[in-house]
Amino acid sequence: MAHSVFPDVPAPQPTRQHFPALDGLRGVAALAVVVFHFMEMVIGNYSQLFIGHGWLAVDFFFCLSGFVIGYAYDDRIGAMGLGKFARVRLIRLHPMVVFGSVLGLVALYADPFRATPLNLSTGQVSLIFLASLFLIPYPAMQERSFCLFSLNSPAWSLFWEYIANIVYALFLCRLGRRALVVATVVAAAILCAVGYTQGNLWAGFNGQTFWVGAARVNFSFLAGLLVYRSGFLIKTQLGFTAPAVLLALALMTPYASGGWIREAAVIMVVFPALVMLGAGVTLNERSKRFCKLAGDISYPLYTTHYAVIYAFGNYVDTRHPGTAELTLVIAGGVVATVAFAYVVMRCYDIPLRAYLGRIAYSRR
Numbered sequence: 001m002a003h004s005v006f007p008d009v010p011a012p013q014p015t016r017q018h019f020p021a022l023d024g025l026r027g028v029a030a031l032a033v034v035v036f037h038f039m040e041m042v043i044g045n046y047s048q049l050f051i052g053h054g055w056l057a058v059d060f061f062f063c064l065s066g067f068v069i070g071y072a073y074d075d076r077i078g079a080m081g082l083g084k085f086a087r088v089r090l091i092r093l094h095p096m097v098v099f100g101s102v103l104g105l106v107a108l109y110a111d112p113f114r115a116t117p118l119n120l121s122t123g124q125v126s127l128i129f130l131a132s133l134f135l136i137p138y139p140a141m142q143e144r145s146f147c148l149f150s151l152n153s154p155a156w157s158l159f160w161e162y163i164a165n166i167v168y169a170l171f172l173c174r175l176g177r178r179a180l181v182v183a184t185v186v187a188a189a190i191l192c193a194v195g196y197t198q199g200n201l202w203a204g205f206n207g208q209t210f211w212v213g214a215a216r217v218n219f220s221f222l223a224g225l226l227v228y229r230s231g232f233l234i235k236t237q238l239g240f241t242a243p244a245v246l247l248a249l250a251l252m253t254p255y256a257s258g259g260w261i262r263e264a265a266v267i268m269v270v271f272p273a274l275v276m277l278g279a280g281v282t283l284n285e286r287s288k289r290f291c292k293l294a295g296d297i298s299y300p301l302y303t304t305h306y307a308v309i310y311a312f313g314n315y316v317d318t319r320h321p322g323t324a325e326l327t328l329v330i331a332g333g334v335v336a337t338v339a340f341a342y343v344v345m346r347c348y349d350i351p352l353r354a355y356l357g358r359i360a361y362s363r364r
Helices: 020-040 054-073 077-110 122-133 155-170 177-198 207-230 241-251 259-280 285-304 306-319 323-362
Strands: none
Touching: 020 054, 020 241, 020 259, 020 285, 020 306, 020 323, 054 077, 054 155, 054 207, 054 241, 054 259, 077 122, 077 155, 077 285, 077 306, 077 323, 155 207, 177 207, 177 259, 207 259, 241 259, 285 323, 306 323
């Protein structure tokens, strides 16, 4: 199962301030997602995982997205118009949605560790694939927990990212700060109600918990947007290590009775504070280069790694490897997924987006 989200951090205009630490935090969170997904296939009880709250990266990503979308578009979406905004966002996000869908389809048939035949007709797989390509939720595969996107489960968060972008372009871009505060408070109340009802905030990736995803993106995106519009930045000379460690610790929050309260506190307090800190931290040139690379690779990493996770889960179920073997396989798997994401970034994502951007610009 996948429980993660990935927002985009749009590149700012050349004359505008950039926030390299936010790119770096995006990379750290994406790597944590990969580690979490490997580990959950081995230990299904999250309270026993050292990174058992890794799924909270979803909410950090949404908060980060609210901040950077406001930063990148608040002062120019009126001149852009809805059509151009949609084209820009599609060019930025959808090439990797397509790649992840194709990769997931290949992995579905090429998995060497599948123990039972694939109980799906060609027509069913075709529908699943088309739904994945166009990011239409279609929870059709029982063996994959009826995930909204069975070929690439993390795409559920990208679906909500698209929804958040649409709502921003239609309404939030014109919403005043006072109204935004009210909306964020209401969204926080809804999030807490969901947590209280369910006992946790872990959900949104499958058909049964579809609307939990809405509650999660609703608060976090609004909170990030509010942080940006309020100018709440924490100026510090701590460098990148401090916010990166704080983010990692948040994702390693231990489980306890009434854990939804801890989860809500991390989402509503810690993550907005981390965005403030990341936006205000001062970095040296080496840290800036690292953060740029981490940010660039994070989206391809997020959208490609789960094809490996599916195969790894079947490997664990059929081979029952020991601890030493698992340690080597997981470490190697993490390194391999990062390396593969780097190649995809350089050879597919960046060139294709540049090409599509040139076409879109030439037609203006």
